[in-house]
Amino acid sequence: MKVKILDNIDTRAEIVYISPEDNDPRDAQTELAQLILDQKKKLVHVVISDMVIKGEIGIPKNLGDRLNIQTGNAIAIKPRHRPVSYPLIMKKYDHKKWSGEDLRIIIDDMYQGNVSDLEYAAFTLAMQYESLDMDETEQLTRAFTLHGETIEFNEPVYDKHSIGGIPGNKVSLLIVPIIAASGLLIPKTSSRAITSPSGTADTMEVLCDINFSAQEILEIAPKTRGMLVWGGQLNLAPVDSEIIKRVERPLSLDPESVIIASILSKKLSTGVKHMVLDMPTGAETKMITRNDSKQLSHLFVEIGRKVGIEVECALTYADQPVGHAIGPALEAREAIATLMGKGPRSVLEKSIELSGILFEMAGLAQRGKGSVIAEEIVKSGKAIKKFWEIVEAQGGNPNTTLEDIQVGQYTAPIHAKEDGYITQISNSQIKVIATALGCPSDKKSGMIIKRKAGEFVKKGDTIIELFSSRENALDIALQAASVKPPFRQEGMVLERIGSGSIELNRT
Incomplete structure (x- = not known):
């Protein structure tokens, strides 16, 4: 069919329009169809409309821009039939266990564009209310890594991650330069905020670019020893990213099994071998009690071991926000001020404690002594110097002052x-x-x-x-x-x- 871009339709919805003359009443699911784009499939909703004539397919401008198609392009469209993964998704509603093969089929169907938003939601909600066991979570982690990019360095890679849920948690902006200043490699990929006011990527983007290809990271990170980039640009575990975009963020959901598989699959894809995991614990967070955090921590440690990542979890105080600043620009200011020795003690203390655990995992300090090394790196000025080196390498201005951050x-x-x-x-x-x-x-x-x-x-x-x-x-x-x-x-x-x-x- 011939594309007609509809400039007057302003919508972010993935909708296309066809003529009544092109509608085949024999198609039971005419409201869902697949666009065929250079061997790839895009699932869209179909509306029957007189806005287009026979042989035309009307595409709103926003969707046309995202798909990089223009008026006059030829495109194929075919009815969408229920995917083979659907009955596998529904197994969980009958309290049945998913096998590794089940999960590979489901994730592959999602990657191929065969699964609708409602089916994505059914999959995610199944895990929200019927927790996966350890074997299922390991298999989900591995299934996520079957698609998307991977980055492999020729040396050990260290990482810090947080399960999130606590406002003001800007400590990655301190931890990465602290670790990098020691010579260890920490090319941190981060997400944008899902349930908090600012994710690490949102905060770092105030100061510099966070969008880098895998090749660019392989070139830059060994020189600076650290980076703070957005994982979404890298196409790491893309099906997990789709679950976040389509279901978790709109519905504010975070199933435990997906938290584990999401974090570990992305770390596997970036070659991480050693990771400290921040587990904020307190009122009105994801982990309300220490027992909640301990149970999830044991799962992370064990599943990490199974997939080849050494994980150590740190239960951190989270009865109130971290530091004083909330929001991307304000958090960037506070992180820099703390590296300069002018920020809240709570932000510094959390940062050096988590950095210390990584130093201990690397064998640079005895257990319980790593934070001493981390604090000395901050006090000596090496951390703030390394921070601006990373900012400059990522296209930012290393001479930025606190007042410059609007x-x-x-x-x-x-x-x-x-x-x-x-x-x-x-x-x-x-x-x-x-x-x-x-x-x-x-x-x-x-x-x-x-x-x-x-x-x-x-x-x-x-x-x-x-x-x-x-x-x-x-x-x-x-x-x-x-x-x-x-x-x-x-x-x-x-x-x-x-x-x-x-x-x-x-x-």
Whole structure:
């Protein structure tokens, strides 16, 4: 059929239009079809419309741009029939175990473009509510690595990763230069934010390019000894990336088995042999209790061992956000300030502790002594020097100052309404407000938490300062904060109990 680009249709949906004369009523699933593009298939929804004539296929401009096709191009389209993986996906709803072959077929069907968004959701939801066992999770990890790029270095590769879920966790921007300054190789691939206000990739992108090919990483990383890049550009474990994009991010889902397989498959694809895994543990995070974190940690360690990666997990304090800055630009500022010796002690301490574990895994320090080496690298100035070397290698300006990093022009404070102690900074509500401000897509948006849990404040004190590039976004965030405040205050007296407040149970 001949392509007609529809400039007047403004949609991100993957929809195409065909004439009523081209619609075959015998096709039971005419609403789904496959576009055939240079041997590749793209699943689209079909709408019957008079906007196109017989023999034409109407494609919205956004979709045409993404597929790199233009008016007049010839393209094939055929009815889409239910994929062979569908009954395998549905096995889990009957509480049956997936075999390695089942998972390879499902992942391959997804990679080939045979699976619809609803079937992606069915697969992900099955794992959300019917956890995979260790063997299934190992096989899912291996299945993810069957497609996409791989990067192999001729030396040991070290890595730090986090399961996420905690606002302000910008420590990778410190850990990578600390490790690289020691001479170890740490070409870190990172994701964009899924459930937090800023991912490592979002924060680093404030300062430099994060989009690099596998070949470019192979050329740059051995020279700088470290990089901070976006994994999405590399096409690592692409089916996992599709699951994140189509299901996890829109529905805020994070099945345990997919967390493990997602992280380990990408590390396998980038040649990682030794990894420290940050397990933020606390209220309103993915891991609420230490027992939750320990159980997941044991799975990571064991499955890592099975696939050839040495994993050590660190349970880290996460009852409140890490540091004071939330949002890409503000977190970039705080990370740099901390490397310069001017940032929050909590950010530095977490960074040197996790770096220390990697030094111990590398045999550079005895157990429990690695953080001493890490702190000395920071104090000596080697870490901040290495950081700017990495920024420059990734196309950024190594002379950037803190003041050069712009933040949103629209600001507003959130005040304490009474005297008392801050007893909680709500991780979940911080995320809600940060999202309203525009995080992570608006790099300049975010907040500074000026007072943390345990501090005494007076009525009218500024607890949090908000930033946004859009005035209406700031208004929405303030409304969200007024409906459910992001912090809790208590006086020293929590409750009075006296004769007037006690009811005796008389029988």
